[in-house]
Amino acid sequence: MLKPEITRCPDGHFGRVIYGLGPYIANYMEQIVVTAIVQNWCDNLQDFYEGFHIRTREHAKDLADAFSRKELWDNYGIISAITPFSDDFPRADIHELMAGDLLHQIIKGCFKDHLVDWVFAYILLEHGETEGHEIWGQIDRHLAAAPTFPGLRPFHQGRNFKQWTGDNSKGLMKIFLPAVVNFIPPDMTRAIKYFMEFCYLVRRSIQTEHTVARITHCLERYHHYRHIFVTTGVRPDGFSSLPLQHSADHYPRHIRQFGAPNGLCSSITESKHIKAVKEPWRRSNKYNPLAQMLTTNQRTDKLAAARADFNDQHMLQGSCLSEALQAFLSLALDEAELDESEDVPSESEDQQGSIHKSKGNAVEAGDDVDEDGAMEGPRVLGDVSLARQPERTYPRTLPDLGLFFGVPDLLSLVSTFLYDQTHPEPLPDGSPTPPCPPVLSIKVYHSAAATFYAPSDISGIGGMRCERIRATPLWLKGPARYDRVFAENNSTVEGFRGLHAARVRTFLSFKSGGVEYPCALIQWFSPVADEPDELTGLWVVEPDFNGDNRPFYGVIHLDSILRLAHLIPVFGNAILPPDFHQSQSLDAFKTYYMNKYADHHAHEIAF
Numbered sequence: 001m002l003k004p005e006i007t008r009c010p011d012g013h014f015g016r017v018i019y020g021l022g023p024y025i026a027n028y029m030e031q032i033v034v035t036a037i038v039q040n041w042c043d044n045l046q047d048f049y050e051g052f053h054i055r056t057r058e059h060a061k062d063l064a065d066a067f068s069r070k071e072l073w074d075n076y077g078i079i080s081a082i083t084p085f086s087d088d089f090p091r092a093d094i095h096e097l098m099a100g101d102l103l104h105q106i107i108k109g110c111f112k113d114h115l116v117d118w119v120f121a122y123i124l125l126e127h128g129e130t131e132g133h134e135i136w137g138q139i140d141r142h143l144a145a146a147p148t149f150p151g152l153r154p155f156h157q158g159r160n161f162k163q164w165t166g167d168n169s170k171g172l173m174k175i176f177l178p179a180v181v182n183f184i185p186p187d188m189t190r191a192i193k194y195f196m197e198f199c200y201l202v203r204r205s206i207q208t209e210h211t212v213a214r215i216t217h218c219l220e221r222y223h224h225y226r227h228i229f230v231t232t233g234v235r236p237d238g239f240s241s242l243p244l245q246h247s248a249d250h251y252p253r254h255i256r257q258f259g260a261p262n263g264l265c266s267s268i269t270e271s272k273h274i275k276a277v278k279e280p281w282r283r284s285n286k287y288n289p290l291a292q293m294l295t296t297n298q299r300t301d302k303l304a305a306a307r308a309d310f311n312d313q314h315m316l317q318g319s320c321l322s323e324a325l326q327a328f329l330s331l332a333l334d335e336a337e338l339d340e341s342e343d344v345p346s347e348s349e350d351q352q353g354s355i356h357k358s359k360g361n362a363v364e365a366g367d368d369v370d371e372d373g374a375m376e377g378p379r380v381l382g383d384v385s386l387a388r389q390p391e392r393t394y395p396r397t398l399p400d401l402g403l404f405f406g407v408p409d410l411l412s413l414v415s416t417f418l419y420d421q422t423h424p425e426p427l428p429d430g431s432p433t434p435p436c437p438p439v440l441s442i443k444v445y446h447s448a449a450a451t452f453y454a455p456s457d458i459s460g461i462g463g464m465r466c467e468r469i470r471a472t473p474l475w476l477k478g479p480a481r482y483d484r485v486f487a488e489n490n491s492t493v494e495g496f497r498g499l500h501a502a503r504v505r506t507f508l509s510f511k512s513g514g515v516e517y518p519c520a521l522i523q524w525f526s527p528v529a530d531e532p533d534e535l536t537g538l539w540v541v542e543p544d545f546n547g548d549n550r551p552f553y554g555v556i557h558l559d560s561i562l563r564l565a566h567l568i569p570v571f572g573n574a575i576l577p578p579d580f581h582q583s584q585s586l587d588a589f590k591t592y593y594m595n596k597y598a599d600h601h602a603h604e605i606a607f
Helices: 028-034 057-066 069-076 102-144 166-180 186-202 209-225 243-258 267-283 289-312 320-332 347-361 398-405 410-422 582-588 600-605
Strands: 005-008 014-017 372-374 382-386 440-445 447-453 464-472 484-488 499-512 515-527 539-543 553-557 561-565 567-569 592-594
Touching: 028 102, 028 243, 057 069, 102 166, 102 186, 102 243, 166 186, 166 567, 186 209, 186 243, 209 243, 267 289, 382 561, 398 410, 398 440, 410 515, 410 553, 447 561, 464 499, 464 561, 484 515, 499 553, 561 600, 567 582
Parallel strands: none
Antiparallel strands: 005 014, 372 464, 382 447, 440 499, 447 464, 484 499, 484 561, 499 515, 515 539, 515 553, 539 592, 567 592
16 A cells, blocks of 8 residues: 555556545444544534634544544543554545445435434424324325335335335335425425425435535525524434534535545445345354355355356356257267257247237337336436337227327327428417328337436436336226326427427327338426425416317327426315325326436436
8 A cells, every 4th residue: 555556447457546534424423433533523524613623643643642532532522542544545534535424314314313203203293193193194194195206115104114114214205395385384395395405306326516515505595494493492402412414514624635425335345244244144053153254155155156157158048958969969960950049039929929918008019127216328318119019909900099098189289290290390389280191000008218327326327227117007906097207399408498298199100101200199298387385385287278178189299208207286275085096196286396306317408
C-alpha cells in the first residue's frame, strides 16, 4: 500500500498501481463501532447541526493527548480506549471512508421507522385511539387499492406485516403519499414529499452539480417542514437524538467524494456475509467452528473454480445419455448427413412451443424475460415489440372487432391513424374522417414487451430493462388487466409535459398498402392542470370522454409507447369497502395521481 505494483488495468495495459482502502459500507451501529464513537454521536462530525466540525484521525489523536477519557466521551463522543483498525493503514482515515447506507439509514430508518410511525402517532394524537385506528384502516385500504405494477409488491393487508423487510419498506414508499395525503396536515405532506424527492435523487446513477444542488434543496425543505412533527406533539424533543435523520445530511458530501451511490447499502455485504459466515457455520458441528468454516469456504471456492473451468471446457453440457445417443448416431449415419441444426428446434416446433406457452394467459408467447427485470443488449432509448403469437379468438374485421371491444368507431380511429402515418402532417382537429384504405391480416395481441434505458433501476450491464405491458381480459385466472403506459406527445419538451398517459385496451397489427402496422388501442388520460399538484408534487390526470360520455379512445403506433406508467386514485373523502379490489381502482375514481415514485426511471421522466 506504499510501493507501486505492476498490474494489468481494465483497459488491458499495464501500469503502476498503489492500493488503498475504499469506502466502508456499514449501518449506523457498525459505524460507531469501527470509528470508536459513542452511540447517538455522528461518526463524521463532532456536532449534528452546530458548526459541522469534521472528524479526522489526527484531530482525534490530538484530543486524546489533551483530555481525559471522560471528557472525550462526554464532550466529543470519542471512545479513546479503542483504536480504529484503519489507523494501521496509510491514507485511510476511517471518518472519511464511511459511506452511506441507503436502505438501512434512509429507507428503513428515516422513512419506515420515523416518518411512517410519526404519521401514525399524529393520527392517534389528533383523533384518539378509536377514530385513529379507523383512519389507519382506511389508509390500509388505500394501500391495498394501488393498481399492480412490476416490482411493486401488493399490500393486501396494508401495513400489517409480521416482519418488515427492505423490499416491503421500498414498496410502501412508492405508494404511501397518495394514501395518507387526505389525513395529515399540508406541511406534513410536504415534509414527506421532499424526503422522497431526496431519496429518489440520491439513487440516480448519474449525478451532476445540478442534481446535488437539488438534493441539498430537498434536505433544506425537509428540515423546514418536518418541524410540524414538533408542533403537533409527535416529536416534542426534536430530532437531535436521531442519528439516522442526521445521516441524510452527509449524502451531498458522499456523492462528491465517492460518486453516485445508486443503491449502495450494507445489504451488498450482508449477502456475502450469509455465504461466507452463516452457511458455513450451519454446516459445522458448532464446536470450535472457525476452522471448520474456513475449510468449508476453501472447498466452496475450489468447487466454484472447478465448475467455471468445466464450463469453459464444455464438460457440463448434455448428459451421459445424450453423449451415448450422439455417439450412436455418429456411427449409424454418414457425416455428410449430419446437420448442425439437429440440436436446434425446427421452426414449426418453436411455434408449437410458443403456442403452448401462451395458453392460460399466464405467460404470453415471447415472454423470454421476466415481467420486470434486467435485460442484456445494446443501449437504446426505448423499443416496444408485440408478443410472438397473436390471439386466435377475435373477429378478423375492424367493424366486428370494434363491436367486440365496445369501441364502435374503431374503423374511423384506424382510418385517422393510417392518414397520420402516411402524411407528413396529422389530420387537423375537426376534419372529416378520411375513408379507410383496405386493411388486411388483422391480428390481436394480449401483450407487448417494452425495452428501455433505465440505469438507476435494476438493469443489465448496458443499463437496459424490459417490462411486459398487458392488455388481457383474463389475468392469472382472475380479473382483466389493462396496463397504463407513457405515450410520446412532444419529444422537444422534457418531463411529463412531453408525454401522454394512456390505458391500453388491446394491441393490434394489420397490413395496409403493403406495410405492417403494429399499434395499440388506448384510452387517453389528460392532466387536470398545467403543473403538478403543489402539495404532493405529482401530476393529476383524468380519463378523457366524448360528448356522449363514452371513453375517448385512440389508435397509436407501438413506437409512440415508451413504457409502463402507474396511476394511483385520488381517493379524496371516499370510504373504501373492505372487499374493494385493486383491479377496480382504475374504473372507480375520477382523477388519478401519476405516480413518479413507481420506480426510479419513472421519477426521471414524470416530473
